[in-house]
Amino acid sequence: MRKIQLTLIQIDNYGPWTVTPRPRREADLQVLQAELYAALEREFGALGGLVFCTRFDNVIAVTNGIGVEDHGRILREINSGFPVTVSMGIGSAETAYGAQVEATLALQRAGGSRSEARRGVLVGSPVAAPDEDWVQIAHIDVNHSTLITDSEPIYDTHLLLQRTYMALASSLYRKKSLVFYTGGDNFMALSNGVDLRGIEETFAEVKRQVGFGLKAGVGAARTAEAAARLASEGLHEIRGGLANGQLVFKSEGQH
Ligand SMILES: Nc1nc2c(ncn2[C@@H]2O[C@H](COP(=O)(O)OP(=O)(O)OP(=O)(O)O)[C@@H](O)[C@H]2O)c(=O)[nH]1
């Protein structure tokens, strides 16, 4: 069975820490969160993974091909370099939704987000034979967003993009895919098990709800890095007028 592997990285007992001994300066918390995300992206990215900032105190990484040992090394490095510690839960399943359920359950069983006893644990299990690593990523982009960016107030544009994000995420949630906002007018969907028809359906729904047309390159490969690269290449082909329509699918080993 082909499975996507996700790792939930959660700051240990963060709520209490943010107010001990008194509420910390928001600017300092923002720097901490941004630096933690950057460090995780650097470490997992170096091994072919891809990390989404999610909600900053809980971060989701696609980690196919990255085993328990490498997770442990990254965990130790992060936890010795930051004023907070993180714990990690690894999960895998045929869909991204299923994988994050497994990752979350593994971590919740090891203690809640406000547990004083849970510190720097690594739980759950990566993809193991006979199952195989497989990641499908759709790199989704809004058509002609620059027209709005250059004519509307920036907050109005931002809100419209966030509405687009929610419409996209709600529709793909029903197909057990997870969507993350990656900045600008870009989104990445972890879409294992969803075919191009399914993505087209979602795009039509989003268009009806928020008015934006979307396009996407969809990549499938054994690691997040390879899948994302194929997806971005597909998107580039659509933009360059090399592809007909709004979707291009590229799979590893297929030219
Ligand atoms: N994270 C990320 N952001 C990007 C990427 N490409 C573009 N952006 C951001 O998205 C903004 C919009 O870029 P485009 O999508 O090329 O502009 P557009 O007007 O929507 O044009 P079309 O999508 O070609 O219709 C840019 O200003 C960047 O901030 C990408 O590959 N990744």
Ligand SMILES: [Mg+2]
């Ligand atoms: Mg665009």
